Amino acid sequence: MKNFKKPILVFILFIVIQAIVSGCAAIVALFTNTAELGDFMKSGNSEPLEKILAQPTFLGLTLIISSLLTILAVRSLKMLDIKTAFSRHGITTKAAILAIVSALTGIFAMNILSEILDLPNIIETQLTGMSNNIWGILAIAVMGPLAEEVVFREGILGYTLRHGTKPWVAICISSLLFGLVHMNPAQIPFATCIGMILGYIYYRTGNIFLTSIIHIINNSASCMLLAIYGEKANDIKIADLLGSTTIAIVCSVIMAAICCLLLKLFKQNTQDIVYAQTEENVEEFVPTPETETKEE
Numbered sequence: 001m002k003n004f005k006k007p008i009l010v011f012i013l014f015i016v017i018q019a020i021v022s023g024c025a026a027i028v029a030l031f032t033n034t035a036e037l038g039d040f041m042k043s044g045n046s047e048p049l050e051k052i053l054a055q056p057t058f059l060g061l062t063l064i065i066s067s068l069l070t071i072l073a074v075r076s077l078k079m080l081d082i083k084t085a086f087s088r089h090g091i092t093t094k095a096a097i098l099a100i101v102s103a104l105t106g107i108f109a110m111n112i113l114s115e116i117l118d119l120p121n122i123i124e125t126q127l128t129g130m131s132n133n134i135w136g137i138l139a140i141a142v143m144g145p146l147a148e149e150v151v152f153r154e155g156i157l158g159y160t161l162r163h164g165t166k167p168w169v170a171i172c173i174s175s176l177l178f179g180l181v182h183m184n185p186a187q188i189p190f191a192t193c194i195g196m197i198l199g200y201i202y203y204r205t206g207n208i209f210l211t212s213i214i215h216i217i218n219n220s221a222s223c224m225l226l227a228i229y230g231e232k233a234n235d236i237k238i239a240d241l242l243g244s245t246t247i248a249i250v251c252s253v254i255m256a257a258i259c260c261l262l263l264k265l266f267k268q269n270t271q272d273i274v275y276a277q278t279e280e281n282v283e284e285f286v287p288t289p290e291t292e293t294k295e296e
Contacts, residue, residue: 003160003163010077010155011151014070014147014151017070022053025058025062054129056130056132057133059129059136059139060135060137061135063139064143070150074154080154085207090270090271092269098265099263103194103214103259104217104218105258107218108255110252112238112255114190115248120185121184121187121234122185124186127222128226128233137223140223144219145216145219149215154202156177157174158202161203167203170203172196175199179193201214205270206275238251
């Protein structure tokens with residue numbers, strides 16, 4: 001557990017920063033609206049505060065600010081080097097295409113299973129509202145993914161790999177934390193599985209260049225669907241489009257198999273990374289290629 005002390009600290013900071021930023025923003029917004037503040041002070045009615053917290057602009061701006069502060073916090077803990085984290089070093093065009101297509105295929109498979117599980121989505125209304133707001137879109141599609149990749153892949157996964165944790169242990173734990181942090185029943189299983197795919201891609205590349213692109217594509221697609229169809233987007237079921245739940249499950253299994261195959265090809269087209277570092281440079285991690293890129 002020694003290897004996870006600092007990653008757990010980063011995980012806690014991620015949650016605390018979001019809570020503090022949201023709380024401070026809510027107080028500022030309430031005090032700048034004297035009418036609602038007066039109602040709140042006189043009657044103790046929390047409805048004005050809840051109304052502010054639910055506004056798409058408020059949600060978007062607070063997420064953007066908390067994402068920036070989170071990235072700065074990880075950097076201050078010497079767990080992030082911006083240049084190294086987003087480097088394309090050692091990533092061929094073929095490897096990038098294989099990684100992106102495999103991840104999107106896996107995401108499609110998980111979407112089908114997520115529909116079948118039909119778990120409660122407690123933030124559906126907020127996501128729909130934010131998808132029709134420029135600040136909300138920027139927060140969901142860009143800043144949120146970047147902050148999460150910095151925390152869960154570069155911070156938690158990268159740190160544990162550099163300190164000798166077995167790859168699959170590090171990938172599984174970082175993925176589980178990634179799923180739990182969403183705190184939404186409809187997202188937790190989905191995010192955990194996607195975290196496994198992103199974690200493996202990070203393990204094979206040593207940076208968050210590809211995982212950030214994949215994360216941004218996924219979230220942008222969700223924003224687009226919600227912006228076009230609104231809350232009705234959640235009523236569009238892949239199983240209905242395919243004809244039956246059975247066909248949907250079969251399709252999901254096939255997609256998952258294709259995802260695994262593409263990840264295998266991705267492995268063949270990437271370099272092995274040496275994560276063991278000396279005591280002097282373990283904090284400032286620079287991935288070291290162990291072998292030449294293997295061509296198919």
